[in-house]
Amino acid sequence: FSTSATAEGKVRVKKIAGEQCPPGWLLDCDGQPTTDPNTLYGTPPGTILPMGGDQAYKGFGLALMIDIFSGAVSGGLCARETPITPNGNCVFLMLIDPGHFGGAGHYAEQVRQLCEFVRGCPRVDGVEQILLPGDPERMTMAKRQADGIFLDDQNWSQLTQLADRLGVAAP
Amino acid sequence: FSTSATAEGKVRVKKIAGEQCPPGWLLDCDGQPTTDPNTLYGTPPGTILPMGGDQAYKGFGLALMIDIFSGAVSGGLCARETPITPNGNCVFLMLIDPGHFGGAGHYAEQVRQLCEFVRGCPRVDGVEQILLPGDPERMTMAKRQADGIFLDDQNWSQLTQLADRLGVAAP
Numbered sequence: 001f002s003t004s005a006t007a008e009g010k011v012r013v014k015k016i017a018g019e020q021c022p023p024g025w026l027l028d029c030d031g032q033p034t035t036d037p038n039t040l041y042g043t044p045p046g047t048i049l050p051m052g053g054d055q056a057y058k059g060f061g062l063a064l065m066i067d068i069f070s071g072a073v074s075g076g077l078c079a080r081e082t083p084i085t086p087n088g089n090c091v092f093l094m095l096i097d098p099g100h101f102g103g104a105g106h107y108a109e110q111v112r113q114l115c116e117f118v119r120g121c122p123r124v125d126g127v128e129q130i131l132l133p134g135d136p137e138r139m140t141m142a143k144r145q146a147d148g149i150f151l152d153d154q155n156w157s158q159l160t161q162l163a164d165r166l167g168v169a170a171p
Numbered sequence: 172f173s174t175s176a177t178a179e180g181k182v183r184v185k186k187i188a189g190e191q192c193p194p195g196w197l198l199d200c201d202g203q204p205t206t207d208p209n210t211l212y213g214t215p216p217g218t219i220l221p222m223g224g225d226q227a228y229k230g231f232g233l234a235l236m237i238d239i240f241s242g243a244v245s246g247g248l249c250a251r252e253t254p255i256t257p258n259g260n261c262v263f264l265m266l267i268d269p270g271h272f273g274g275a276g277h278y279a280e281q282v283r284q285l286c287e288f289v290r291g292c293p294r295v296d297g298v299e300q301i302l303l304p305g306d307p308e309r310m311t312m313a314k315r316q317a318d319g320i321f322l323d324d325q326n327w328s329q330l331t332q333l334a335d336r337l338g339v340a341a342p
Contacts, residue, residue, distance in 0.1 A: 031295035053224015061304045072281035075273025102246025110243035124202035133232045
């Protein structure tokens with residue numbers, strides 16, 4: 001997940017749709033809180049806040065460490081005022097084989113038990129089910145495969161204009 | 172850092188001091204928001220919220236992954252309703268040698284540049300300096316080495332009672 005309060009693409013969708021962002025997503029170019037998505041694309045640009053609300057210092061710390069992993073450990077470049085590679089991002093990927101540590105079977109059994117425990121916790125009134133990471137995305141995918149993908153008129157219009165310009169037939 | 176809104180020890184200090192916790196730290200045993208630190212130690216106990224405010228689902232996801240690393244990958248045990256080892260925590264430690272990746276010199280230079288860039292960012296009015304992780308702790312250590320460690324009467328009294336019981340002279 002992003003270590004900011006929202007992903008940049010979600011601000012862009014709000015901008016194109018002509019909608020305001022929720023409070024807590026953005027600062028304008030003077031460092032003041034705003035809900036106007038246009039501030040992020042102004043000159044000078046605003047910024048997206050780190051995730052975390054009252055604990056946003058933790059989101060900032062996570063973002064800093066990710067910059068260090070992706071930019072410094074990787075052999076790439078960390079953030080700077082004028083990016084050297086404006087069209088690229090550095091990346092750090094780590095793969096762990098549980099078979100080299102506690103064992104693949106042990107791993108699978110512990111994760112299964114943990115998921116079952118969390119899903120089975122008591123729920124407050126009004127909460128129908130407890131979700132684990134990936135559940136909302138799986139539910140959204142099922143819904144969109146059944147009903148299609150909703151796009152507001154402005155975002156759809158930008159896509160069809162782009163298709164026109166590239167000579168691609170819009171569906 | 173902890174992936175919850177606060178560390179448990181800070182709630183305990185509030186409880187002993189007879190103070191309320193800030194909103195956003197705790198739920199009572201019925202899953203309702205509360206500022207009363209006693210709820211965390213009741214029967215049944217309340218709980219500490221995950222970090223993140225409006226993005227607390229990210230704090231929850233981090234906590235879940237840490238449980239999987241510490242409990243499942245390590246060969247230990249993940250969280251469950253009745254802990255098998257109530258007095259212990261499982262742990263996962265990862266050490267990375269930048270010399271095996273982008274190089275130790277590259278790493279040091281990128282991190283130095285990143286820290287300098289972040290510390291040098293423009294500040295809003297009223298912010299005297301930009302802090303990096305560890306700065307507040309270093310400032311607190313310097314202050315406490317100069318002025319001593321402040322403890323409220325109730326926490327001090329609990330410590331001296333414990334010292335009495337163990338036959339240790341309080342300083």
